[in-house]
Amino acid sequence: MLQVNNLHAEVEDTKILNGINLEVNPGEIHAIMGPNGSGKSTLAQVLAGHEAYKVTSGEATFEGRDLLDMAPEERARRGIFLAFQYPVEIPGVNSAYFLRTGLNEIRKARGEDPMDAIDFLGLIREKLALVKMDESFLKRSVNEGFSGGEKKRHEILQLAVLEPRLAILDETDSGLDIDALKIVAHGVNTLHSPDKSIVVVTHYQRLLDYIVPDFVHVLMGGRIVKSGDKSLALELEQRGYDWIAQETADRVADTVGV
Amino acid sequence: MSVDKSTDRREWYLASFRGFEKSLNGGTASALHQVRRAAIDCFAETGFPSRRDEGWRHTNIAPVARISFRSAPDSPPAGLSADQLAPFTYPGLDGTQLVFVDGHFAPSLSTQETSLPPGVVVGSLAAALKEVPDLVEPHLGQNAPYAGEGFAALNTAFIRDGAFVYLPAGAGLDAPVHLLYLSTARAENEGQDAGDGPPVTYPRTLIVAEDKARGSVIESYVGLEPEASYLTNAVTEIVLGAETRFEHCKIQRESGGAYHVASLHVTEAQGCRFTSHNISLSGQLIRNDITTVLAGEGVESTLNGLYLASGDEHVDNHTCIEHASPDCVSHEFYKGVLSGQAHGVFRGKIHVHKVAQGTDAYQSNQNLLLSDDAQITSKPQLEIYADDVKCSHGSTTGQLDEDAIFYLRTRGLSRAGATGVLTQAFAGEILDLIGFEPVRDRLAQLVSAELEATLHNGSGARE
Numbered sequence: 129m130l131q132v133n134n135l136h137a138e139v140e141d142t143k144i145l146n147g148i149n150l151e152v153n154p155g156e157i158h159a160i161m162g163p164n165g166s167g168k169s170t171l172a173q174v175l176a177g178h179e180a181y182k183v184t185s186g187e188a189t190f191e192g193r194d195l196l197d198m199a200p201e202e203r204a205r206r207g208i209f210l211a212f213q214y215p216v217e218i219p220g221v222n223s224a225y226f227l228r229t230g231l232n233e234i235r236k237a238r239g240e241d242p243m244d245a246i247d248f249l250g251l252i253r254e255k256l257a258l259v260k261m262d263e264s265f266l267k268r269s270v271n272e273g274f275s276g277g278e279k280k281r282h283e284i285l286q287l288a289v290l291e292p293r294l295a296i297l298d299e300t301d302s303g304l305d306i307d308a309l310k311i312v313a314h315g316v317n318t319l320h321s322p323d324k325s326i327v328v329v330t331h332y333q334r335l336l337d338y339i340v341p342d343f344v345h346v347l348m349g350g351r352i353v354k355s356g357d358k359s360l361a362l363e364l365e366q367r368g369y370d371w372i373a374q375e376t377a378d379r380v381a382d383t384v385g386v
Numbered sequence: 387m388s389v390d391k392s393t394d395r396r397e398w399y400l401a402s403f404r405g406f407e408k409s410l411n412g413g414t415a416s417a418l419h420q421v422r423r424a425a426i427d428c429f430a431e432t433g434f435p436s437r438r439d440e441g442w443r444h445t446n447i448a449p450v451a452r453i454s455f456r457s458a459p460d461s462p463p464a465g466l467s468a469d470q471l472a473p474f475t476y477p478g479l480d481g482t483q484l485v486f487v488d489g490h491f492a493p494s495l496s497t498q499e500t501s502l503p504p505g506v507v508v509g510s511l512a513a514a515l516k517e518v519p520d521l522v523e524p525h526l527g528q529n530a531p532y533a534g535e536g537f538a539a540l541n542t543a544f545i546r547d548g549a550f551v552y553l554p555a556g557a558g559l560d561a562p563v564h565l566l567y568l569s570t571a572r573a574e575n576e577g578q579d580a581g582d583g584p585p586v587t588y589p590r591t592l593i594v595a596e597d598k599a600r601g602s603v604i605e606s607y608v609g610l611e612p613e614a615s616y617l618t619n620a621v622t623e624i625v626l627g628a629e630t631r632f633e634h635c636k637i638q639r640e641s642g643g644a645y646h647v648a649s650l651h652v653t654e655a656q657g658c659r660f661t662s663h664n665i666s667l668s669g670q671l672i673r674n675d676i677t678t679v680l681a682g683e684g685v686e687s688t689l690n691g692l693y694l695a696s697g698d699e700h701v702d703n704h705t706c707i708e709h710a711s712p713d714c715v716s717h718e719f720y721k722g723v724l725s726g727q728a729h730g731v732f733r734g735k736i737h738v739h740k741v742a743q744g745t746d747a748y749q750s751n752q753n754l755l756l757s758d759d760a761q762i763t764s765k766p767q768l769e770i771y772a773d774d775v776k777c778s779h780g781s782t783t784g785q786l787d788e789d790a791i792f793y794l795r796t797r798g799l800s801r802a803g804a805t806g807v808l809t810q811a812f813a814g815e816i817l818d819l820i821g822f823e824p825v826r827d828r829l830a831q832l833v834s835a836e837l838e839a840t841l842h843n844g845s846g847a848r849e
Binding site: 176177178199200201203204205209210215216218219220221225226229230233234237269 | 789790798800810815
């Protein structure tokens with residue numbers, strides 16, 4: 129489904145990704161962990177198509193198509209979704225309009241008819257229940273005045289409405305209390321299926337108690353330095369990241385023969 | 387069209403006025419005609435403004451001043467039907483709608499509310515001058531100044547018809563009155579020496595609300611042909627008694643080649659609550675002068691405005707709030723969306739007189755530039771002569787938030803789609819302040835269509 133080969137990217141001449149390799153197959157859940165500044169969010173933004181990040185080399189394909197060549201909206205229409213770490217406030221655009229407009233763009237790309245306001249209301253009620261959000265949210269401006277937890281649940285609501293093939297969750301757990309974390313995880317798990325994949329970008333292991341990954345990757349210095357199964361996340365929780373940094377440094381030293 | 391590069395066609399208008407006087411058939415003895423004469427004398431003296439005048443520094447009116455505009459015909463074109471007016475009406479407003487075609491009242495196209503409260507007058511100015519002159523004459527031409535104001539002077543000199551709305555003391559009008567000024571862009575075919583200049587109309591509106599009355603008026607200025615060229619030279623006077631509640635909404639949807647120069651003058655007595663909405667959607671060159679005089683204590687006055695300009699359109703809003711009494715509050719909230727090579731001008735003057743202690747005035751002007759070549763000139767002007775005042779202003783000009791555009795794109799919207807949604811939201815903040823839902827909703831649709839056209843023909847999109 130998603131194939132990333134030796135991807136390098138920079139922002140304003142600062143190199144952030146230094147050769148990412150990642151393969152995500154249908155139905156898989158991958159966790160990307162790493163210390164602050166390791167490039168996790170950059171990877172998420174690059175996959176979603178943020179224009180501030182310049183890909184300098186490497187490639188990425190989504191279902192066999194060149195991902196890097198696609199505009200952000202084309203990626204969305206083909207089924208990639210990014211849940212933002214910092215969802216953007218959009219004054220004057222209410223949530224219902226925002227959700228329905230996005231959904232109808234994606235339906236159009238899939239060759240489906242646009243959904244009218246009444247059908248949409250039926251759908252959205254069901255999805256609101258999933259993330260335990262009140263209908264009154266629909267009338268509020270997108271993310272404006274939302275608490276941190278509300279913003280994150282609103283991201284998962286969008287995920288539930290748009291039903292992407294690949295969902296990338298960028299630090300969706302940050303700033304959530306345990307109840308909100310469970311709601312978010314429940315929403316994500318409900319949407320996960322054998323043909324839908326999830327990439328969870330997170331600093332902490334905590335979310336992975338609820339969204340159980342098939343693979344865990346450790347990102348440091350802009351590259352994936354270690355991969356494993358879910359037990360790796362537990363090990364990181366206990367031992368931190370320093371031992372991996374050390375292990376990586378040793379390996380690099382061996383390679384260059386110091 | 388006839389263009390003389392050396393003069394501002396002053397002689398042309400003076401000759402035109404003499405022709406107009408003849409057509410009045412003895413109506414030159416009236417009090418109104420003395421006002422007309424005074425106004426044409428003022429025009430003869432000063433002519434049109436130029437960029438040397440402080441108030442016109444950013445709007446080059448010379449192209450308009452050079453054209454020999456001809457009077458529009460007296461009668462509506464045969465076969466003009468209600469269907470043709472439909473795009474300019476607001477279904478769901480059930481008040482009186484007066485239609486003026488090329489400046490003249492068209493009774494057959496108008497609808498009168500049947501159950502107006504006693505004493506209320508809503509009708510054509512020409513009829514009111516005959517039937518209730520004592521309600522009209524004390525106010526008509528007495529509020530909006532014309533000395534040194536070339537356009538207002540011409541409008542006043544050529545007053546013949548327009549609208550008159552009168553609310554006696556304590557009267558309440560629930561549904562807004564809609565005054566629809568339609569230009570068909572036909573010119574009178576008189577075989578004058580000036581050839582085939584485009585037409586001009588002089589719509590005149592007088593609104594008088596006595597103490598404790600409440601009501602609302604919507605003034606629409608629209609062009610029947612999408613690209614026609616003509617001049618609308620409009621003046622509206624509003625006189626509000628003590629403790630009135632009044633909402634005024636001006637909607638300007640002139641043709642693409644049209645010039646529109648208008649002034650609105652409001653006088654507010656003690657304890658008034660007045661709101662003005664000034665919405666400009668189209669036209670080649672638009673100039674609005676809005677002056678409100680807070681003439682009694684405890685007035686609360688609000689001026690809202692939204693202007694959209696694309697292509698090479700020019701839109702200029704000059705507002706002036708005269709805080710002439712103590713303890714008055716004024717709010718002003720103007721927004722502009724400019725694309726292509728459009729040029730916007732906003733000048734907001736707040737004049738706090740020495741007596742106006744306890745003034746609380748706030749002004750905001752926000753502009754969105756959707757292209758690299760669009761321009762805005764935004765000039766707040768605070769003149770404060772009292773010492774116990776709260777007076778502030780803010781002006782911002784910028785582009786859309788790129789983070790918000792990216793966010794919307796990740797949800798499937800194209801860049802143009804995202805730009806449209808965000809721009810609509812920006813403009814919507816002003817439309818939402820309008821008190822009449824059918825108008826609000828229809829204007830939101832029109833703004834949306836206008837933005838879509840702008841963003842999809844590429845003249846406004848920023849890549």
